[in-house]
Amino acid sequence: MAFVSLRSATLLGVQGAPVEIEIHLGMGLPGFTIVGQPDESCRESRDRVRAALLSCDLPWPNRRITVNLANGANERKGGAGLDVAIAIGLLVVQEMLTAEAVAPYAFIGELGLDGSLRGVAGVVPLVAAIDDRIVVVPKAVLREARVVSQHTVRGVASLSELVQCLRGEQQWYQPEPLTSIREEYEQSDMADVRGQSAARHACEIAAAGAHHLLLVGPPGAGKSMLAQRLAGILPDLSDTDAVTSTIVHSAAHIALPQSGLVSRPPFRAPHHSTSLVAMVGGGTSALRPGEISLATNGVLFLDELGEFAPSVLDALRQPLEEGVVRIARARSSVSLPAKFLLIAATNPCPCGEGAPGICVCDDRAKQKYLRRFSGPLLDRFDLRVAVTRPHVDELLAAQPSESSQQIAARVMRARQYALQRGGCLNSALPADMLDVHAPLTEGAAKLLRNHLERGRLSGRGYHRVRRVARTIADLHSEQEHVEEKHVAVALALRVGVQPQFSGDRVAQ
Amino acid sequence: MNKPTSIDDECVIAAVLATKASVKSRALSHMLDRFTPSQIASHHIEHPPTLQECERMADRLELTAMNVTYVGARDYPTMLLSDPSRSPVLFWRGDMTALQQRRVGVVGTRSATAAGRYMASHLSFDLAERGIAIVSGLARGVDAWAHKGVSVAHMRKSSPTTLGIPVGVVASGLDVVYPKENLELWNFVSEFGLLLSESPPGTAPEAYRFPMRNRILAALSEVLVVVESRAAGGSMITVEEAQKRDITVMAVPGSPRNTSSAGTNLLLQQGCAPVVGVDDVLVALGLDTRSEHPPIFDSRPPLLAQDAALAATMAGDALTLDQLVLRTRRDVLDLAFALGRMESLGWVVNNGGWWEVLGVQSQSGYGGFHGIESHVGD
Numbered sequence: 001m002a003f004v005s006l007r008s009a010t011l012l013g014v015q016g017a018p019v020e021i022e023i024h025l026g027m028g029l030p031g032f033t034i035v036g037q038p039d040e041s042c043r044e045s046r047d048r049v050r051a052a053l054l055s056c057d058l059p060w061p062n063r064r065i066t067v068n069l070a071n072g073a074n075e076r077k078g079g080a081g082l083d084v085a086i087a088i089g090l091l092v093v094q095e096m097l098t099a100e101a102v103a104p105y106a107f108i109g110e111l112g113l114d115g116s117l118r119g120v121a122g123v124v125p126l127v128a129a130i131d132d133r134i135v136v137v138p139k140a141v142l143r144e145a146r147v148v149s150q151h152t153v154r155g156v157a158s159l160s161e162l163v164q165c166l167r168g169e170q171q172w173y174q175p176e177p178l179t180s181i182r183e184e185y186e187q188s189d190m191a192d193v194r195g196q197s198a199a200r201h202a203c204e205i206a207a208a209g210a211h212h213l214l215l216v217g218p219p220g221a222g223k224s225m226l227a228q229r230l231a232g233i234l235p236d237l238s239d240t241d242a243v244t245s246t247i248v249h250s251a252a253h254i255a256l257p258q259s260g261l262v263s264r265p266p267f268r269a270p271h272h273s274t275s276l277v278a279m280v281g282g283g284t285s286a287l288r289p290g291e292i293s294l295a296t297n298g299v300l301f302l303d304e305l306g307e308f309a310p311s312v313l314d315a316l317r318q319p320l321e322e323g324v325v326r327i328a329r330a331r332s333s334v335s336l337p338a339k340f341l342l343i344a345a346t347n348p349c350p351c352g353e354g355a356p357g358i359c360v361c362d363d364r365a366k367q368k369y370l371r372r373f374s375g376p377l378l379d380r381f382d383l384r385v386a387v388t389r390p391h392v393d394e395l396l397a398a399q400p401s402e403s404s405q406q407i408a409a410r411v412m413r414a415r416q417y418a419l420q421r422g423g424c425l426n427s428a429l430p431a432d433m434l435d436v437h438a439p440l441t442e443g444a445a446k447l448l449r450n451h452l453e454r455g456r457l458s459g460r461g462y463h464r465v466r467r468v469a470r471t472i473a474d475l476h477s478e479q480e481h482v483e484e485k486h487v488a489v490a491l492a493l494r495v496g497v498q499p500q501f502s503g504d505r506v507a508q
Numbered sequence: 509m510n511k512p513t514s515i516d517d518e519c520v521i522a523a524v525l526a527t528k529a530s531v532k533s534r535a536l537s538h539m540l541d542r543f544t545p546s547q548i549a550s551h552h553i554e555h556p557p558t559l560q561e562c563e564r565m566a567d568r569l570e571l572t573a574m575n576v577t578y579v580g581a582r583d584y585p586t587m588l589l590s591d592p593s594r595s596p597v598l599f600w601r602g603d604m605t606a607l608q609q610r611r612v613g614v615v616g617t618r619s620a621t622a623a624g625r626y627m628a629s630h631l632s633f634d635l636a637e638r639g640i641a642i643v644s645g646l647a648r649g650v651d652a653w654a655h656k657g658v659s660v661a662h663m664r665k666s667s668p669t670t671l672g673i674p675v676g677v678v679a680s681g682l683d684v685v686y687p688k689e690n691l692e693l694w695n696f697v698s699e700f701g702l703l704l705s706e707s708p709p710g711t712a713p714e715a716y717r718f719p720m721r722n723r724i725l726a727a728l729s730e731v732l733v734v735v736e737s738r739a740a741g742g743s744m745i746t747v748e749e750a751q752k753r754d755i756t757v758m759a760v761p762g763s764p765r766n767t768s769s770a771g772t773n774l775l776l777q778q779g780c781a782p783v784v785g786v787d788d789v790l791v792a793l794g795l796d797t798r799s800e801h802p803p804i805f806d807s808r809p810p811l812l813a814q815d816a817a818l819a820a821t822m823a824g825d826a827l828t829l830d831q832l833v834l835r836t837r838r839d840v841l842d843l844a845f846a847l848g849r850m851e852s853l854g855w856v857v858n859n860g861g862w863w864e865v866l867g868v869q870s871q872s873g874y875g876g877f878h879g880i881e882s883h884v885g886d
Contacts, residue, residue, distance in 0.1 A: 198829035356621035356826040357766030386861025488848030
C-alpha cells in the first residue's frame with residue numbers, strides 16, 4: 001500500500017481544525033517532503049519522526065515519502081502535534097499496520113527522539129475539533145483531553161505502545177473514571193488584609209458587579225495583596241465558563257489544575273514589561289491567546305499601570321468593551337474570549353506618596369504622571385480607590401477582618417439578585433434599563449444631580465455610578481430602590497484621579 | 509559718533525545697562541545714586557551702550573508693554589530705595605500706585621494641600637476686599653491661589669477703587685510666562701495690579717533667580733504670611749529675607765502630620781504669630797476694620813453636629829476613607845455617606861482620593877477647630 005490518509009488537528013487561536021494527513025510512498029530518490037503549507041515546527045517533524053521510528057526498532061522506508069497536510073481552509077498548519085499521525089501513517093504505508101486498524105482513530109501528539117509521546121498546546125480544542133473518531137493523545141495530557149470533550153480518548157506513553165495497541169497486542173490504557181474531583185484551592189484569604197476596609201469593600205463591590213477597579217496608593221500599601229485576594233471572593237465558574245477558560249488555558253499550554261477543568265476564576269498578573277502581543281494574543285502562527293484571554297472569567301491584575309507601554313494599555317479598551325479580542329494577521333484571523341475583571345494598581349504621583357501634605361509633587365507633576373493613562377481607559381474603571389499604608393498602631397488595633405468565605409457568600413447572593421433582575425451583572429446593565437432595574441430614591445437622585453451640576457460627574461460617569469450603586473444596594477440586600485447612601489458610597493469609591501479643589505465660596 | 513546722546517530716554521538706557529554683564533548690579537546701584545543713566549552710559553563705564561542697542565531695547569520694551577524704573581527715578585518704589593540689596597533697575601507692567609496700598613505678602617509651597625489652597629485664596633480674598641494689596645510670586649500652588657482669591661474679589665466688585673490690588677514679583681522676564689498654566693493669572697495681575705521683575709525682557713526662569721526674586725517680594729510686604737511650607741522650601745528663603753528686613757512674618761498652622769506644614773509649624777514654634785483668619789493679619793497691620801467692613805460670611809449651610817464632629821476628628825489631616833475608618837471606627841458605608849453629604853455642602857473635598865476639610869469656620873477664622881471636642885482615635 002503506497003497511500004494512506006489519517007486524521008489529526010491543528011490549532012488556531014483557541015480553535016482546533018481537523019487536518020487530513022495524506023502520506024504517499026513512491027519510487028524515486030529517498031527523501032521526505034511535507035507539503036500543504038507546513039510551518040517550521042511542522043517541517044521539523046521529519047527528523048523527529050525518523051528518529052522516533054528508529055528508536056522504537058520500527059522500519060524507516062528508504063523511498064520517496066510525500067506528506068500532504070490538507071484541510072479545506074488552505075491555511076498554514078503549525079505545531080508539532082502532527083508527528084504521531086505522520087509516524088503511524090508511515091507504518092501503514094510500510095504495511096506494519098493495516099489501514100483498517102488505524103481508520104477509527106485520530107492522532108494528536110509530538111514525538112520525542114526516543115519514541116515517547118509528548119503533550120502539545122491546545123489538546124482540549126484539538127480533541128474537540130475531531131468529532132467522529134477515537135482520539136489518541138499523549139498520556140501526559142489525557143486528563144485534559146477527557147475533561148471537556150464527549151469523545152472517546154485514548155492515552156499512550158510511547159510510539160511502540162501505540163503500535164502494539166493498534167495491532168491488538170496490548171490493551172489500551174484504562175484511566176480511572178472521571179470523578180468530579182473538587183480541588184482544594186490554596187487561595188490567600190481576605191482575612192489577612194488588616195485595615196483597608198474601604199479598599200476591601202471596593203473589592204467586594206468589584207467582585208459582585210464585575211466593576212473594574214483601580215487602586216491608587218503608595219508602594220507597600222497592600223495593593224497587590226488586595227488584588228490577589230479578589231479572585232478568591234469570586235464565585236466558582238459556571239460549566240460553560242469553565243470550559244471556555246479551560247480551552248484558553250489549554251491553547252496557551254498552561255498547566256491545568258488537578259481536576260483538569262479550570263473551575264475557579266483565573267488570576268493573571270502580567271509584569272509591566274509585557275508586550276502588546278503577549279497581552280492581547282498572537283505572535284506564533286497558531287495565534288496564542290494573550291494574557292487578557294487567559295484572564296477570561298477571572299481577574300487581570302495590572303500592577304504599576306503607569307509603567308505599561310501606552311500601546312498595550314490602549315489595546316485593552318476594545319476587549320474591555322466587547323469581551324472578545326479579534327486578532328487578524330495576513331494569513332488568519334481569530335476571535336479570542338477576553339471577558340475579564342480588570343484590577344489595576346498605580347502610584348498616585350511621581351513621588352509615590354500621594355497624600356496631600358506629604359507628597360512633594362506639584363499639580364503639574366501629578367498631571368503629567370497621570371497623563372500616562374489615556375482618559376478613555378481611566379473612564380473604564382467604575383471604582384477608583386485610594387489605598388494607604390496603614391499605621392502600625394492602627395493595624396494592631398483593627399478588628400480581625402472578614403474572611404474570603406463570608407465575603408464570597410455576599411458576592412454570590414448579590415450576583416444572583418442581579419442575574420435574576422436584569423439577566424446580566426450590574427456593570428453590563430444597559431443605560432436605558434437603569435431606571436427599570438436601578439430606580440433611585442428622591443435623595444439619591446438629588447445627590448447625583450448635585451454632582452452633575454457641579455461638573456464633578458460626566459454623563460458616562462453618571463451611568464457608571466448608578467451601576468455601582470446598584471451593586472452596593474444588592475450587597476446590602478436592598479433589592480428595590482437605590483438609596484442615597486448607596487450613591488454616596490459609589491461616589492466616594494470613584495475618586496477623581498486629578499487633584500481637585502472646589503466647594504468653597506471663592507471658587508463658586 | 510556712537511554715543512547714545514541722541515536718546516534722552518533715561519529708562520531705555522537704564523534697561524540696557526541692566527542687561528550688560530560687565531556692569532555689576534551693585535555697582536550700577538551705587539552709581540545711580542549720584543548719576544543719571546545717560547551720564548553713567550557716557551562717562552562711567554567701559555563699553556557704553558550703542559545707539560543700536562538702545563533702539564532695540566526701546567522697541568522691545570514697547571512690544572512687550574513693559575515699563576522701566578531705576579534707582580533715582582521718580583516712580584522707583586520708596587520701600588526698596590533704602591534696601592541694601594535693592595535692584596538698580598526694575599521692569600514692570602500695570603500700576604505702580606498699587607504700592608501705596610497696605611501690602612501683605614502671601615507665599616507658600618508649590619505642592620499645597622486643598623486646605624492650603626483654600627486658606628491662601630480665602631485669606632487673600634478677604635484682605636483684598638479690605639483694600640489690602642496682596643504680594644506674591646505667581647508660582648504654582650499657594651502663590652497662584654493667593655492671587656486667584658484676589659481675582660475673585662475683583663470679578664465680583666463693580667467698583668475696584670477700594671479693592672486690594674495684586675502685586676506679582678516674578679523671576680523671569682515679564683514676557684516669559686512661567687509656569688505657563690498661570691498665564692491667565694499673569695495677565696490678571698498686570699491688568700488689575702502690578703507685575704514686577706528685575707530681569708530684563710526675555711530672561712528665562714533660571715533656578716538661581718527665584719531666591720533673588722524672593723528678596724524683592726519680602727521687601728515689598730509689610731506683613732508676610734506663609735500659608736504652607738516645607739522645612740526647607742523656597743518660602744523659607746522669603747521668610748529669611750523678611751526677617752533680615754524686620755518685616756513681620758506670620759504663619760498658618762497645619763497638622764503635624766503634614767510635611768507641607770513643617771516649615772510653618774517651625775515658624776510658629778519660633779514665635780511667629782499664627783494666622784487663622786483675616787483679622788489676625790489686620791491686627792498685625794495695625795488695622796481693625798471690623799466696623800467698616802461686613803463680617804466674613806460663610807455661605808455654606810452649617811454642618812450637622814455629627815458631621816462637625818467628623819470634621820474635627822480629621823484635624824486638618826488629609827485622609828483616605830480607610831484611614832478615616834480606622835480613626836473613627838465607623839462603618840465605611842456610614843462614613844462615605846457622611847462625607848458625601850459634607851462634600852455636597854462644600855465642607856470637605858476629595859483631593860485625588862484623600863479627604864480634606866476646607867476651613868471649618870469658627871469665630872476666629874477658617875482653620876480653627878475650636879469648641880468641638882476631638883475624637884481622635886488612640
